[in-house]
Amino acid sequence: MKTLFRNATVVNADGSRKCDVLVCGEKIKLIRERIEIPEARVVECEGLLMFPGAIDAHTHFDLDVAGTTTADDFRTGSRAALRGGTTAVIDFACPNKGESLQQGLELWHRKAAGKAACDYGFHMTIDDWNESIRGELPAMIAQGVTSFKMYLTYPAMMIGDQAVFEALRELNRLGAIAGVHCENAGVIDALIAARKRAGELSPASHPLCRPALAEAEAVGRLLKLAALADAPVITVHTTCREAMAEIEAARARGQRVFVETCPQYLLLEDRYYSLPDFAGARYVCAPPLRKPLDQARLWRGLAAGEIQTLNTDHCSFTLAQKDLGRADFSKIPGGLPGVETRLELLYTYGVAAGRITREKLVELLSANNARLYGLWGRKGAVREGFDADLVLYDPKGEHALHAAELIANVDYNPYEGFPITGSIRQVWLRGRLRVEAGRVLEEGGGVYLPRALPDLSL
Ligand code: DUC
Ligand code: ZN
Numbered sequence: 001m002k003t004l005f006r007n008a009t010v011v012n013a014d015g016s017r018k019c020d021v022l023v024c025g026e027k028i029k030l031i032r033e034r035i036e037i038p039e040a041r042v043v044e045c046e047g048l049l050m051f052p053g054a055i056d057a058h059t060h061f062d063l064d065v066a067g068t069t070t071a072d073d074f075r076t077g078s079r080a081a082l083r084g085g086t087t088a089v090i091d092f093a094c095p096n097k098g099e100s101l102q103q104g105l106e107l108w109h110r111k112a113a114g115k116a117a118c119d120y121g122f123h124m125t126i127d128d129w130n131e132s133i134r135g136e137l138p139a140m141i142a143q144g145v146t147s148f149k150m151y152l153t154y155p156a157m158m159i160g161d162q163a164v165f166e167a168l169r170e171l172n173r174l175g176a177i178a179g180v181h182c183e184n185a186g187v188i189d190a191l192i193a194a195r196k197r198a199g200e201l202s203p204a205s206h207p208l209c210r211p212a213l214a215e216a217e218a219v220g221r222l223l224k225l226a227a228l229a230d231a232p233v234i235t236v237h238t239t240c241r242e243a244m245a246e247i248e249a250a251r252a253r254g255q256r257v258f259v260e261t262c263p264q265y266l267l268l269e270d271r272y273y274s275l276p277d278f279a280g281a282r283y284v285c286a287p288p289l290r291k292p293l294d295q296a297r298l299w300r301g302l303a304a305g306e307i308q309t310l311n312t313d314h315c316s317f318t319l320a321q322k323d324l325g326r327a328d329f330s331k332i333p334g335g336l337p338g339v340e341t342r343l344e345l346l347y348t349y350g351v352a353a354g355r356i357t358r359e360k361l362v363e364l365l366s367a368n369n370a371r372l373y374g375l376w377g378r379k380g381a382v383r384e385g386f387d388a389d390l391v392l393y394d395p396k397g398e399h400a401l402h403a404a405e406l407i408a409n410v411d412y413n414p415y416e417g418f419p420i421t422g423s424i425r426q427v428w429l430r431g432r433l434r435v436e437a438g439r440v441l442e443e444g445g446g447v448y449l450p451r452a453l454p455d456l457s458l
Helices: 074-083 101-112 131-142 161-174 185-197 205-209 212-229 241-252 263-267 270-274 279-283 292-304 319-325 342-352 358-372
Strands: 002-012 015-024 027-032 041-044 049-052 054-059 086-093 119-125 147-151 177-181 233-235 257-261 390-400 419-429 432-436
Touching: 002 358, 002 390, 015 358, 049 358, 054 074, 054 342, 054 358, 074 086, 074 101, 074 419, 074 432, 086 101, 086 419, 101 119, 101 131, 131 161, 147 161, 161 177, 161 212, 185 205, 185 212, 205 270, 212 233, 212 241, 241 257, 241 292, 257 292, 263 292, 263 342, 270 279, 279 319, 292 358, 342 358, 342 390, 342 419
Parallel strands: 002 041, 002 049, 054 086, 086 119, 119 147, 147 177, 177 233, 233 257
Antiparallel strands: 002 015, 015 027, 049 390, 390 419, 419 432
């Protein structure tokens, strides 16, 4: 099957041009100013932007958290991703306590296989460190898992300094990389205990127990461990000025640090935790939402290339699930939905608002994720030979975001009522039209993406 996209404004990280794009089967075959193929089906793209499919390198589908399971599994989460212009996700596989990485990987394959509507890969969580886990790393890499996750918080998941140091060193030796959740566990536990003793049990306590400095302390510690290990590292869901200062200092020492942030840290604020009627619970996530000055710092970081990727940390819960913490904020399952709205939000509040260029949008959502996570050559650009993962974006018109329209398995939208500039007209996955005007046309169809080693030349 040949499809000819006519008169598209193709936007890549390295520039935009108006041209025709020929897709044959699953791949982009030809990009030229004018292409004539009489037998091809023609998609007229005049007035539309063509972005490469977005990659969301931070999702949590079908994950057990705080005594419950995320509302979105691979079926609902990946459909929502596709509807939002994301054609590939990288989800965090996590072995059950005491099980091997291989068992964790097989568990995640079972969760995703046959259900995913977009393509998918896995990071692997290292929540324990011993010779057996060290010995499994080459097999993970051979199976296309080339990035790993470690936690400096959450008692059930976190590992100590020696483990982080040794793991960073070993991953670097193998050419792989780790993303690390940075918050100081001891400080957080002490602050939670104090709030509980004082009977301050509402969601308003949540950000007070996870202050920006507790994140920055862990970022600083991680970056020093990474310097000692002589290893590159990724700080995931980075939220605040203090953490950015630690990153600047590490880079000034000559370290390679890759930084991720998320739309919620750019667009939502910590004052939401004090909303009446337990509404603050819907914004509980870790790290928590911060202040407008932090948002401004992150926007500046995106524009200046200090932050390389914008992913969602999609970890959705229904309002009934958030209610598990009605009597105690520390029991509210942490996480927000976001996989469905990221592209439109970044287009609106980044590109249309003049904070970033449309090429930067592609860099943040597609190109850098593809390079850092070993998908370049296949994903991340509208280029000859790459997968025909294409988003046709109509920059005209306005609409507002509403929970009722989301197809993710959630009954609220953290961005309720946010105005959006333009809209996603179509989403193509490997040469197949999969989303049209907000409707997902087919179930399933996503394939596993074994990933190459990271390209650290971003
Ligand atoms: N933070 C969240 O809010 N949810 C999932 C995991 C995490 O780190
Ligand atoms: Zn996460």
